[in-house]
Amino acid sequence: MNHITGDTSVAEIVALCPGARRIFDEHGLKGCGGEHGPSEPLTFFAAVHQANLDELLREINTEMANPSAQAYVYKESLQDYIYRRFFKAGVAIVLTLGCLWGAINLLQIGFGKSFLQLRLLSSIHAHAHAMIFGWVGMFVMGFAYQSFPRFKNTTLWRPALANLSFYLLGTGIVAGMLADMLLPALASFVLGAVSGLSEITAVVIFMLVLYRTARQSIEPHNPYEKFIASSFIWFLLGTILEAVFFFAKATAPSEHGVIMRIALIDGPLRDVQLLGFAALIIAGVSQRFVPQVYGLGKPSHDRQTMIFWLINGSLVLNIISYVLLLTTHNFYLAIGLELAYLLMPLWAILLAIQIGVFRKPTQPDRTFKFVRAAYVWLVIACGMMPFFPLYGALTHQVFAHTYMGSHRHAFTVGFISMMILGVSSRVVPILAGIDAKRMNSLWAPFVLFNVGCAGRVLLQVLTDFVPNVAYPLIGFTGFIELTALLWWGIELWHTMNVAKTGRTKLLTAPFPLPAR
Numbered sequence: 001m002n003h004i005t006g007d008t009s010v011a012e013i014v015a016l017c018p019g020a021r022r023i024f025d026e027h028g029l030k031g032c033g034g035e036h037g038p039s040e041p042l043t044f045f046a047a048v049h050q051a052n053l054d055e056l057l058r059e060i061n062t063e064m065a066n067p068s069a070q071a072y073v074y075k076e077s078l079q080d081y082i083y084r085r086f087f088k089a090g091v092a093i094v095l096t097l098g099c100l101w102g103a104i105n106l107l108q109i110g111f112g113k114s115f116l117q118l119r120l121l122s123s124i125h126a127h128a129h130a131m132i133f134g135w136v137g138m139f140v141m142g143f144a145y146q147s148f149p150r151f152k153n154t155t156l157w158r159p160a161l162a163n164l165s166f167y168l169l170g171t172g173i174v175a176g177m178l179a180d181m182l183l184p185a186l187a188s189f190v191l192g193a194v195s196g197l198s199e200i201t202a203v204v205i206f207m208l209v210l211y212r213t214a215r216q217s218i219e220p221h222n223p224y225e226k227f228i229a230s231s232f233i234w235f236l237l238g239t240i241l242e243a244v245f246f247f248a249k250a251t252a253p254s255e256h257g258v259i260m261r262i263a264l265i266d267g268p269l270r271d272v273q274l275l276g277f278a279a280l281i282i283a284g285v286s287q288r289f290v291p292q293v294y295g296l297g298k299p300s301h302d303r304q305t306m307i308f309w310l311i312n313g314s315l316v317l318n319i320i321s322y323v324l325l326l327t328t329h330n331f332y333l334a335i336g337l338e339l340a341y342l343l344m345p346l347w348a349i350l351l352a353i354q355i356g357v358f359r360k361p362t363q364p365d366r367t368f369k370f371v372r373a374a375y376v377w378l379v380i381a382c383g384m385m386p387f388f389p390l391y392g393a394l395t396h397q398v399f400a401h402t403y404m405g406s407h408r409h410a411f412t413v414g415f416i417s418m419m420i421l422g423v424s425s426r427v428v429p430i431l432a433g434i435d436a437k438r439m440n441s442l443w444a445p446f447v448l449f450n451v452g453c454a455g456r457v458l459l460q461v462l463t464d465f466v467p468n469v470a471y472p473l474i475g476f477t478g479f480i481e482l483t484a485l486l487w488w489g490i491e492l493w494h495t496m497n498v499a500k501t502g503r504t505k506l507l508t509a510p511f512p513l514p515a516r
């Protein structure tokens with residue numbers, strides 16, 4: 001084959017014409033796909049890198065007809081593989097300190113037949129810390145360091161500094177979890193300070209590296225970037241608040257004081273981290289990545305700006321109303337809170353429509369089911385919130401902890417984690433130069449993850465009505481989710497190792513399993 005078309009894979013083109021790699025690099029390929037380049041067709045490359053296909057074809061065909069004299073030497077550098085250490089840390093943390101730890105907590109909740117066991121608080125907060133920074137944080141930072149320079153057609157500013165943020169984040173997570181578990185020992189104050197400083201520095205470095213990377217780029221600003229920028233501001237705020245939360249608990253004068261401080265800070269803190277940082281980064285990346293990668297086309301009405309203000313506006317209204325309601329007990333503030341809750345399903349539905357996850361993909365892939373399911377879970381999680389006050393009134397609870405916990409799980413596992421599973425399983429094979437069509441369909445972890453999440457969301461609410469049935473069963477759901485994560489995690493880890501060691505090893509590798 002001497003003539004290249006849109007269906008020819010990047011790997012085939014590079015094999016036929018090594019000099020074409022230089023052209024791909026100019027459009028942001030850099031180290032993607034390893035030495036041989038990704039197995040994706042040229043049309044896919046053009047769509048994802050927002051390059052003009054006809055121009056690309058012309059340039060490559062010219063290079064083929066007249067190869068440049070200078071040979072192209074492929075060399076992998078830190079900025080090409082930095083994502084691997086973040087993703088591997090994320091997988092290791094979710095399987096151990098995150099989901100396994102959470103599943104053990106849940107089992108204890110099941111045995112004790114109560115979600116409100118004071119002795120479990122430190123352990124639950126340590127789990128939340130690991131999940132927010134070690135699971136969501138690691139994946140977001142790894143993905144951003146890898147993809148952002150390529151989206152902006154430039155190179156990562158100071159990869160060594162980005163690398164430092166990895167170690168700082170890791171230190172912060174371990175120190176923070178130890179600090180929570182060792183309270184009220186004196187050592188926990190030192191560990192809490194180490195954790196706060198390390199994590200805040202890591203996030204500041206992360207923001208600085210991406211800001212300077214963006215400044216190097218001559219590409220025009222894209223509207224989706226405002227989602228990403230505001231997500232990072234919420235990330236920094238959530239990191240500072242995490243340290244404030246720890247010291248507020250550590251310095252409370254009594255057990256009652258601890259509970260009052262948790263009641264005041266915990267809700268806004270988790271909202272900043274989940275509805276601010278995580279939701280906005282997913283919304284931003286989804287708009288840049290999902291329609292192009294799965295071929296979903298453009299929305300008939302562009303509501304990007306409206307969605308941006310709805311997410312941020314409802315979050316600010318939520319936090320202000322909640323804090324003022326709790327401190328002043330002025331009942332009218334509950335109206336503001338309810339309004340914020342009503343806006344949540346609105347932005348969730350508009351976002352799903354904007355991205356087009358319910359349209360038929362023209363480039364279906366084994367990971368699309370994760371992305372679609374994530375948005376279904378987002379709509380469910382956000383759709384629960386307007387009924388939160390009503391649920392509390394009907395069940396005679398001032399704050400219906402079970403209902404809020406159920407909503408949170410739908411959001412953190414159903415939406416955020418499902419999205420991490422789907423996007424990472426789509427991106428990592430491309431970066432490793434592996435043809436995803438030859439890989440495992442991932443149906444088993446997908447079904448298990450959904451079953452575990454649905455079981456937890458339903459059973460947690462049911463503990464208010466049929467505790468003798470719901471509590472003994474709920475403990476299993478964490479282990480169902482853990483099995484799903486283990487299944488997905490082994491495959492992803494293995495694919496990353498193939499990326500590291502070269503594609504020839506794939507031939508002898510038992511994972512990823514070829515699809516039949």
Ligand code: HEM
Nearest residue numbers: 099102103105106124128131132266405412413417478481
């Ligand atoms: C994958 C399986 C998971 C299990 C078994 C699990 C388990 C738990 C349990 C038992 C609680 C306490 C529930 C309550 O008090 O209502 C909890 C709370 C929490 N979890 Fe998870 N979780 C999992 C995944 C996640 C993920 C993926 C995230 C973040 C992305 C996350 C973040 C949180 C947060 C923020 C809290 C609230 C902590 C607080 O009260 O401040 N969890 N989890």
